Amino acid sequence: MGETTSAPSTVVLFPQGVSVCEATVVLAEAAGDEGPVVIVTDRTPFHPLDHTWPDQPGDRGTITLGRREHAVVDAVTMAVGPDGTLHRGEEIPARRTDPGWSFLVGHVLETPPDGSPADLVGEQVGLAVDVARRSSLSAAHTACHLMSLALNMELRDLWRKVPRTDCLGSPDFDQAAITRSSITPWESVDRYRLGKSLRKAGFDAEALPGRLDAVREGVTARLSEWIAARGRIAIDTDGPWINSRRWWGCELPPGPARLPCGGTHLGNLGELASIDVRIVIGEGELVVNTTAKQS
Ligand SMILES: [Zn+2]
Incomplete structure (x- = not known):
């Protein structure tokens, strides 16, 4: 994390009880050199762990990239400020209503996708929450x-x-x-x-x-x-x-x-x-x- 980026806030579908949707990748990157790949889409049914009151854990499920299904092992809240720096979870220094900030849902992958994560931006993916x-x-x-x-x-x-x-x-x-x-x-x-x-x-x-x-x-x-x-x-x-x-x-x-x-x-x-x-x-x-x- 730490690279600069910009993206509108993620549209969430879990409040309506939705557990499956198609979406477009807006951001994909590895969390550090050895860290897991995190994918952000324009919309998602995944409920992420909240960064200010972390009571309910993030959803798990799958993300389908091309024909390959990857396990999503966690969903986290991320945010991008006016300077384009990406922050994750408790490190987010802003409130959710602060102007100039976008809040995002990050899907944490168990295994890295083929190729560079950055190449996934713009791709259509399938998202499915573990409903049980x-x-x-x-x-x-x-x-x-x-x-x-x-x-x-x-x-x-x-x-x-x-x-x-x-x-x-x-x-x-x-x-x-x-x-x-x-x-x-x-x-x-x-x-x-x-x-x-x-x-x-x-x-x-x-x-x-x-x-x-x-x-x-x-x-x-x-x-x-x-x-x-x-x-x-x-x-x-x-x-x-x-x-x-x-x-x-x-x-x-x-x-x-x-x-x-x-x-x-x-x-x-x-x-x-x-x-x-x-x-x-x-x-x-x-x-x-x-x-x-x-x-
Ligand atoms: Zn509650």
């Missing part, structure tokens, strides 16, 4: 959002001051305390800080250990009720590009839920049979393991 893995990540991501809303509800009595509320009107513990969310097939692990700043914000962290069993039971009961209602899920977006803003919307028994989210999701809660949660208090943090099961 995608579904398992979508299920985990949907379950993770539901868990956060149920957790906010079950912790509402532990706030001494009213902080910002979530889309269902509960004090937003998730927003106030989350430090990291990791999504893997069928599972997510969410970590919440319980330290001084949260107590200052008005959360009674000392009372939490004595309430943990009740909180877990409450969250589990709510999640079962919500899944049973089989609410529809929709992704809204303000544009077709990878750096456009997107929101997850879901019909739930308490009302419509809406959260900013760049990830992928199920289409309906009826696709889930159950969501199990394990909640433990670690060193200065609350750790929630959420496991989704397919119906």
Whole structure:
């Protein structure tokens, strides 16, 4: 990486649930001397790892160049600034709305294509996401959002001051305390800080250990009720590009839920049979393991 280039932001098709498409190569190069070849196309169904909130991993799948199919082992977010320098992942120094910047989806190839990567620019290729893995990540991501809303509800009595509320009107513990969310097939692990700043914000962290069993039971009961209602899920977006803003919307028994989210999701809660949660208090943090099961 590091060579100069220019390209418009990548159009993404995963918000509409698309998993296969034809596209044109706009950029192809090796990441360093020994690194894998990364291919950028004008549009893609691949969901890349986000560079600012890396919760959902990049999609895997295949790219067909000519007659040869290559495995895509990762999808990453890249960006090109006004000076034409290409940046990748966490090294991106810009925000997605910064003027003069293009944001791109890079498909990381397992094996290099024949010839020089630069010769691929302008070629038509076929892109196909591994849909079984995608579904398992979508299920985990949907379950993770539901868990956060149920957790906010079950912790509402532990706030001494009213902080910002979530889309269902509960004090937003998730927003106030989350430090990291990791999504893997069928599972997510969410970590919440319980330290001084949260107590200052008005959360009674000392009372939490004595309430943990009740909180877990409450969250589990709510999640079962919500899944049973089989609410529809929709992704809204303000544009077709990878750096456009997107929101997850879901019909739930308490009302419509809406959260900013760049990830992928199920289409309906009826696709889930159950969501199990394990909640433990670690060193200065609350750790929630959420496991989704397919119906
Ligand atoms: Zn999300």
